[in-house]
Amino acid sequence: MYKILKKEKLNEAVELMVVHAPFVARSCQPGQFIILRADEKGERIPLTIADYDREKETVTIIYQIVGYSTQLLSSKQEGDTIPDFVGPLGKPSDLKKHKRVLGIGGGVGAAPLYPQIRKLHEMGVAVDVILGGRSKEFIILDKEFEAICDKVYYATDDGTKGKKGFVTDVLNELLNEGKEYDEIIAIGPLVMMKAVVGITKPKNIKTAVSLNPIMIDGTGMCGGCRVTVGGETKFACVDGPDFDGLLVDFDECMRRQGMYKEEEHSCRIGLGGK
Amino acid sequence: MPNMSLKKVTMPEQDPNVRNKNFNEVALGYTKEQAMEEATRCLNCKHKPCVSGCPVNVPIPEFIKEVAAGNFEKAYELITSENNLPAICGRVCPQENQCEGVCVRGIKGEPVGIGRLERFVADYHMQHAEKKSVQITKNGIKIAVVGGGPAGLTCAGDLAKLGYDVTIFEALHALGGVLMYGIPEFRLPKALVEKEIETIVDLGVKINKNVVVGRSITIDELFEEGYKAVFVGSGAGLPKFMGIEGESLNGVYAANEFLTRVNLMKAYDFPNNPTPVKVGKKVAVIGGGNVAMDAARTAKRLGAEEVYIIYRRGEEELPARKEEIHHAKEEGIIFKLLANPKKIHGENGWVKAIECVEMALGEPDESGRRRPVEVEGSNFIMDMDTVIIAIGQSPNPLIRQTTPGLDTHKWGGIIVEEETMHTSKQNVYAGGDVVTGAATVILAMGAGKKAAKAIHEKIQSTMNA
């Protein structure tokens, strides 16, 4: 059993938890994730490790409440326990000692982006970040990013913070201004990552993305998380979740991610969820 | 005077047309009387060929004699002196190739129903015996076991009986390996697997679930933490794909994913259990082994109207157990033999049809089976909603990638010394599917036993030195 030591609401749809998980905390690296089950019958859901403390043996997760399992997780309080919490899973991000890197975080994607950007900052790399969200309330971790980045740009759908528009609008502006980046790390919804790559691919700018296909075991056993990268089949849970964005088949990813759309819906109704 | 009936006492089964709609166990097991009657068919042979056919040397004639006399608890003790998981082996061992395959009674007529009797004894014990607390003197020596499948469980159980302080590290949230996530409920009820595992845990084995060795902790780190030996029983869980067009369409599953969703995550009881699975009206399962049979029979139970087994060789070559093929046919699974998939056709991103080519059997190949060759121009297309790929698994690369000094074959299997199961790395032992590639429960258990014995001998010899 894994104890929830802290729970915090970041906005109406996103929450943070600090969980006591010694085996995960002892060795995890930026880019890795965990899989948890919120109760004894629960689905196995993957979440990125947003932060960790080796001494206190804790791991921080930041999750968006989107469906049944994340709602169930959200019903837990400080002091409660999570029955299963396994990790770290996936390969650590391949962070290089570049001169300048641009991070792009869409919505809750800011959470998995943060440990990577912080590590780069610690390595002496200059980092800029673009954060995007529906509106001001949906921007998370802005203070944390501002503390380590040279510049943090914002884009909101309604213009309540930063530019009115998408993160890609800001990206275009930066590139048009002549800003140069050795690498771009984009994490967010698949549509966002696809749009980013749509801009960076013609310019041949190295772009790392973090894929989030539907997973079960997270150990390479089921093959459900397969993605096509550079024409090859990869298992996101063991070969990723980070991949070279210029090589990813995003349309296939999006299609596979929607495989259980109907069931997810009926599941929520069936169980009287919101 | 032994019972000279040429046939085994029939074991009651659920009717095929009832059972192909539920997940309850197919074979219902012997009653006391049926078991005692079947036991009288054993000739109590002096040279015991059956025992040499059993990978863990269960004292077969001895236990059967006790069954015939109605001493079921005594029979249980005899079986469990060699076999920690009798309720499981009695159900899933390929007995026709092992103990029963060499039974003298099989020369003329059917062999003694050794598996059925083993199953009966184990089930009887579970229903009747009081839980006895075992007294073991602990020696305080720490041993780590990687993987909670049959190989790891057996190794852990044997070492715990000898007093070692054993910890199992298991990646999933449940122990049992393939017994939990692969073999379906209707063949091996999960409650029973849990009970068998409990008897091992009761020996004082510590369980660390949700730990992926290689990621959460490495084998070298286990030694740093004071473990004196490590047994690797991580299985062969990595599914193979065919590399044909259309394999990433929605509706294409690896058998592992399909079976895990249904068995481990209980998708058959969705939405009571929130993990979903998709089965359309028409399902194609590619492959001809036990895994393919399980996937096909599972799909049928989930409501598929037509379920096909597509296999590139002939009936004779099907690698699945005879009993499984027989059960699958009874349940209405359609066998499309001598057919090889070439492409999966899609529509709007979902499976629409499967295209196959007919095969003919040519000359025998290295494996002694006749090599299938494509019949040119014989391509045909069948409409499908779901395609399940069951063409084999190989060992997961994680452990070999994170354990320097551990030698493996090209195909991924860990290399061991036959006698001791010792690997190329000091004090690291391995056994089960991770060494042999996908094999059987009982071979995995046999390997776990062998390793336990070797670990014990090695530790004793270093202590006495």
Ligand SMILES: Cc1cc2nc3c(=O)[nH]c(=O)nc-3n(C[C@H](O)[C@H](O)[C@H](O)COP(=O)(O)OP(=O)(O)OC[C@H]3O[C@@H](n4cnc5c(N)ncnc54)[C@H](O)[C@@H]3O)c2cc1C
């Ligand atoms: C490697 C990885 C890291 C992730 N990190 C984060 C994170 O840090 N924060 C965060 O909020 N979300 C993260 N996700 C997504 C998160 O796992 C899903 O939001 C969650 O599983 C949804 O479950 P649900 O039952 O609440 O929603 P549902 O109603 O079941 O599904 C909503 C959507 O979530 C996705 N989803 C459903 N089940 C799974 C599953 N088992 N695995 C993956 N995706 C699924 C599907 O796209 C689905 O359409 C990550 C996913 C992956 C694969």
Ligand SMILES: Cc1cc2nc3c(=O)[nH]c(=O)nc-3n(C[C@H](O)[C@H](O)[C@H](O)COP(=O)(O)OP(=O)(O)OC[C@H]3O[C@@H](n4cnc5c(N)ncnc54)[C@H](O)[C@@H]3O)c2cc1C
């Ligand atoms: C569908 C199906 C049907 C079968 N039917 C039969 C049958 O009828 N009869 C028969 O005899 N055999 C059958 N088999 C084969 C049999 O189940 C296997 O040979 C046997 O389970 C192998 O045992 P094992 O202990 O080596 O590995 P597994 O049972 O595979 O167990 C390995 C365990 O290790 C864990 N693990 C893996 N990597 C790590 C890691 N890095 N860290 C921690 N834990 C890890 C896994 O999660 C798993 O629990 C079947 C197999 C399948 C898939």
Ligand code: SF4
């Ligand atoms: S363990 Fe398997 S092979 Fe051995 S006697 Fe029992 S059923 Fe036969």
Ligand code: SF4
């Ligand atoms: S070979 Fe058959 S008949 Fe002979 S002892 Fe073994 S089970 Fe009995």
Ligand code: FES
């Ligand atoms: S989640 Fe099962 S193989 Fe990746």
